[in-house]
Structures are given as structure tokens and as C-alpha cells.
Amino acid sequence: MSELIRRTAADLSQLLSSGEVSSVEVTQAHLDRIAEVDGGVHAFLHVAGEKALADAAAVDAARAAGEELGPLAGVPIAVKDVMTTQGLPTTAGSKMLEGWIPPYDATVVRKLREARLVTLGKTNMDEFAMGSSTEHSAYGPTRNPWALDRIPGGSGGGSSAALAAFEAPLATGTDTGGSIRQPASVTGTVGVKPTYGAVSRYGLIALASSLDQAGPCARTVLDTALLHEVMAGHDPLDSTSLSGGYPDVVAAARAGATQGIAGMKIGVIRELHGGDGGYQAGVMARFDESLALLTKAGAEIVEVSCPSFTAALAAYYLILPSEASSNLAKFDAMRYGLRVGPAGVEAPSAEQVMAATRAAGFGDEVKRRIILGTYALSSGYYDAYYGSAQKVRTLIQRDFAAAFEQADVLVSPTSPTTAFKLGAKLDDPLSMYLQDVATIPANLAGVPGMSLPSGLADEDGLPAGIQLLAPAQADDRLYRVGAALEALLHEGWGGSILDKAQVLDAKTLEAVR
Amino acid sequence: MPAISRDEVAHLAGLARIEMSPDELDRMAGQLDVILGAVAQVREVAGDDVPATSHPMPLVNVTRPDVPRAGLSAEQALAGAPAQQEQRFRVPRILEED
Numbered sequence: 001m002s003e004l005i006r007r008t009a010a011d012l013s014q015l016l017s018s019g020e021v022s023s024v025e026v027t028q029a030h031l032d033r034i035a036e037v038d039g040g041v042h043a044f045l046h047v048a049g050e051k052a053l054a055d056a057a058a059v060d061a062a063r064a065a066g067e068e069l070g071p072l073a074g075v076p077i078a079v080k081d082v083m084t085t086q087g088l089p090t091t092a093g094s095k096m097l098e099g100w101i102p103p104y105d106a107t108v109v110r111k112l113r114e115a116r117l118v119t120l121g122k123t124n125m126d127e128f129a130m131g132s133s134t135e136h137s138a139y140g141p142t143r144n145p146w147a148l149d150r151i152p153g154g155s156g157g158g159s160s161a162a163l164a165a166f167e168a169p170l171a172t173g174t175d176t177g178g179s180i181r182q183p184a185s186v187t188g189t190v191g192v193k194p195t196y197g198a199v200s201r202y203g204l205i206a207l208a209s210s211l212d213q214a215g216p217c218a219r220t221v222l223d224t225a226l227l228h229e230v231m232a233g234h235d236p237l238d239s240t241s242l243s244g245g246y247p248d249v250v251a252a253a254r255a256g257a258t259q260g261i262a263g264m265k266i267g268v269i270r271e272l273h274g275g276d277g278g279y280q281a282g283v284m285a286r287f288d289e290s291l292a293l294l295t296k297a298g299a300e301i302v303e304v305s306c307p308s309f310t311a312a313l314a315a316y317y318l319i320l321p322s323e324a325s326s327n328l329a330k331f332d333a334m335r336y337g338l339r340v341g342p343a344g345v346e347a348p349s350a351e352q353v354m355a356a357t358r359a360a361g362f363g364d365e366v367k368r369r370i371i372l373g374t375y376a377l378s379s380g381y382y383d384a385y386y387g388s389a390q391k392v393r394t395l396i397q398r399d400f401a402a403a404f405e406q407a408d409v410l411v412s413p414t415s416p417t418t419a420f421k422l423g424a425k426l427d428d429p430l431s432m433y434l435q436d437v438a439t440i441p442a443n444l445a446g447v448p449g450m451s452l453p454s455g456l457a458d459e460d461g462l463p464a465g466i467q468l469l470a471p472a473q474a475d476d477r478l479y480r481v482g483a484a485l486e487a488l489l490h491e492g493w494g495g496s497i498l499d500k501a502q503v504l505d506a507k508t509l510e511a512v513r
Numbered sequence: 514m515p516a517i518s519r520d521e522v523a524h525l526a527g528l529a530r531i532e533m534s535p536d537e538l539d540r541m542a543g544q545l546d547v548i549l550g551a552v553a554q555v556r557e558v559a560g561d562d563v564p565a566t567s568h569p570m571p572l573v574n575v576t577r578p579d580v581p582r583a584g585l586s587a588e589q590a591l592a593g594a595p596a597q598q599e600q601r602f603r604v605p606r607i608l609e610e611d
Contacts, residue, residue: 100593101592101593102593103585103590103592103593104585196569196570197570210567210568211569236575239572239575240568240572242570311554311555311558314551314552314553314555315552317548318552318555329530332530333595334595334602335594336594336595337595338595339595342532347606349605349606349607350605350606350607351530351607352605353605354530355531355532358531359531359532362531367531367533367537367541368544368548370529371522371525371526371531371541372548372549374525374528374529375521375549378525378528385556387565388555388556388558389552389555390565390567391555391559391563391565391566392555392558392559393565393567394563394564394565394566395559395563397569429547430547430548430551433548443569444569445569446570472570
């Protein structure tokens, strides 16, 4: 195993710019690792080996020619399969789009290409980003590199597993209710949902447009910041793209790691502090230790109350299906993707073809949410369900505003539990939805959030995560506090938490193939 | 009493253009009933005095100068079509013969 795969993106950036290694070497090392372990982990749906090596060689040539390159030029990245990639298959984890090769790049993907990152391939995900375990992918689940019989979180489980298995140093994700932060939490990696509108949604296959947000995934806070900087920025192709207010997240990450966070106020959210049960004891123990470390870093801990957060999950599971039922109406067998003729009908109408195609192309969770959304938006129920949920959204925004008057950053455990076993919650959608209870409020209000590893739970030795939340357009606070906490945690662990993960050898991998 | 009946689910599946087998309808009706029971609390949380919020940021109309620019070619736009004919999407008929 090449040692290059264990390097952070920041390290690789230095090695590449000093000429100690080439992008081709780094890319090949990761492709070798994917070939070695991905049969067991299944983080990738598509690996673009030849294209990646060609792109890497082009970066090496540009560097040799003295061209000025950005800090991440030549560093490999894995891209969540919900982002359109010109010339590379894009399925959003669904049979509906099997074999589709988009004719254009999402803005995020274009930015990665312009910054000369090397795309290794597309990562597995819950179908159309609906799920918290990556078991709802039409192409089979991804496995958690910490324990291959466990889920890697969702919907971005493929991206997080690729990072934790050292198949890629960086990855992209999208977070509609926690799909970046929860997978980061259960795989011992770092994930950030930026402020709503900070990263363009153009070319992302939409789930719920008022909640979806693309963001960076990596193994350290600094790497996440470096990728965040590449992804963020105004995009005229997205009418909800922010036109300004992009803080310097890389400078904030560096400052946090070196200067601490003296004088900052950290608010513990009472309603997300395990009071109503459901939080695993080991997750809470690591969370409380992190609070002690934040105090050590110079912060003051205060308790804040956000009473409406207890209704956030309910509001989310009305708003999301409503928007999803509308967004997914375009998968109608007419212009792209799957087209299935109904059985036993000689000359079917368009409507019959649509119904048969959507029956064959969508999985159970997608159908469930489309029906739920259709119900919540239907005449007679609209005010009671969708309308009420939108009022809860107002209350949650007010709670955040009040809390941020008392604290600079808010904290909670990211996910109530560590990774559960594959299949454990598949027949119980409600129990699966509870995984996102702490992450959802940020999406409803549009504020940024980060998850970073807080340690291993005593019960099962699996990673737990701590979530940081900041006011809209103050993403830099997440990086400042996250980097300060990470530095102290790494000091205690003697390195990265991923050094404590199981070794993926032939025996462990063979057992699941 | 269930919040949602099997017949209602069948009706909604029709509206959503998703064909469902009798077994699927049974299973879905049970699951949706549990989910709707859990989310019904939103009705009690906020009073009439609370305005609804549909989006995390205030939406404003965004315009750009009306300047022509190149788009996808016909071949590119049709590249993902399930069927095509004479540079057009070929779709199933929508009219009955009579």
C-alpha cells in the first residue's frame, strides 16, 4: 500500500507543488487502492481510471511548463453521483438514470475541473439522496470501512466511505437533511454543509430545492476548508446563489489550529443534548469530552434552548417529500433515462408508460416520499400539513436567531448513534429518519454546519461525531472552532482517528464479497 | 382510525403516475399511516399568528442581459433520450385511435 493514500490533501498539495511526487503517482496510488478494497467497500459506482490518469498527466505537464496552479491542482477527488459530470455516468443511485451520460457539468464539477483536481469517479448514494444509510442505492449498499457489516451513513455514504477507506483524500457531497454530516459522523471523517446558496446547485439532481446544499468532505478540517474554497462562489446559473459574503474559510481553519478560540461562546443546544433518550451513551460521553476540550481551547460554554427543534423532524418530513414529489416529476420516461412499456398492453399511452416506468425505475423509499409529498400538497390537506410545516420553519429560524445572540457557534452530537448494522432499519422508515434529528434544523433555516470526529464510542468502538452550527454566511466560525477542537483531539489520539480503524485486508474484504 | 386509507394511497399513486401492485399498496398504506401519525404534530406547534416560511433566504427575481449564447447541440440534447426520430424525442402516443 502506497503511503501517499494516507496523506491529507494539504500534504499532497505541498508534495505536488514542490515536485516531490507527480499527480500521476498520487492518482495511480488511489486507483490501486480502489482496485484493492472497493470490491468490499463499494464506495464507487463508476471509476474513471483512464480519464483520471490523463487529467493527472495534464496537470503534471502544466506544472512542468511553469503554469500557475491552484493549491489543490493534481489532488484526486471522488464526486457524489448526484452531480452531473460531462462524459461520465450520472445516476443519482437510481435505476431511473442507469447508463445516462450527461452532456454538461454541474457548476461544482466545472469548478473542480478549473482548479485542476483529478476526478477519480462517482460515489454511491441513497437513490436521489433519500436515506441515511446508502442502503437505498439501486446498485447495492456501501459498507462502512470501520466495520463492513455496518452502514456508512447516507445519503453520501459512498463519499464518506471512500475517504475513510483511503480511496480518495477529498470528496463532494450534498446535504438536504444531514447527508454530508451524518455519514461523516459514522465514518470518522469531516463534512460541511455550507450556508444555503454558498455553493451553486446548478447541475445537481434536485431532491428538495429549498434544503439541498452541496459541500466538501475530507479527513481533516483544513482539507475540508481547501475544498470548500474551490466549490463556493456566486453562480449566475443558480437564481438562489448568494451574491456575496463568502468568508475566508482556509484562513479560519489555519487560525483555529494555531491560535485557539479564546473568548468565543459555544452554545450547547438543550433540545439536542440527549434529554429525550435515543442518544447512545458513548456518543454523549465523547460529546461531553469535546465540550471540555473546547473550554481548554479558550471558549466559554453556555446552554441555549431551541424549543421548536423538537418539531423539526416532522416539518422536514413534510417539506422534503412535497418538494421531492415535484422535482422528481420530470422522471417521466419521455426525454431521458429509463422507458418501460406496461406489461400486456399492445399500444400503451404516454400515461401508462410513465406509470410503468416510474414503478420500475424508483425504489421503495423514493415511491414512499413521492406519495407522501403528493398527499401533503393535495387539496384539503395542504394547510394542515405543508402549511403548518412552513410555519414550524419560521419558528426554527427564530430559535436560531435567538440562540446566535447568546453564542457564536452552537454544538450538538451529529448523529444520535454510531453506525448501525446493514438492514437493521430498512423496514422501519421512521427509525431511519431519526438519524437526522440533529442535522435537519440547519437545512430548514439555511445555516451552515460541520461534523467532525469526537472519538470512539465505548460500546462498539465506532466513531461518533460532534456537530458545529454557525449563523448564515459565518461558515468561517465552523472552521475556526472545528480546527481548534481537532488539534486538541489529535493531540489526545496521537494522530487521526482513522489510524484506529481496522485494516482492510484480504480476509476482511473476502468475507463480504 | 388510520390517517390514510389504502384507497387513498391508490388514488395518490395514480396522481403521482406510479403503478403499484396490491401488495405494494398494502405495505405503503401501513408505513404512510405511521409516518403521518408522527408528523401530524406540526399542526399543534405554530399558531395563526406565525407566518409561513417557504425558503431559507428571501427570494428575489434574478435577471440577466438577453444576450444570445451557444447551448447544447441537438445531438447533445438528444443523447440521453430513450428513443429519437428525425432529431426529436420520440414519445408514446397520447391520443386514442378513435
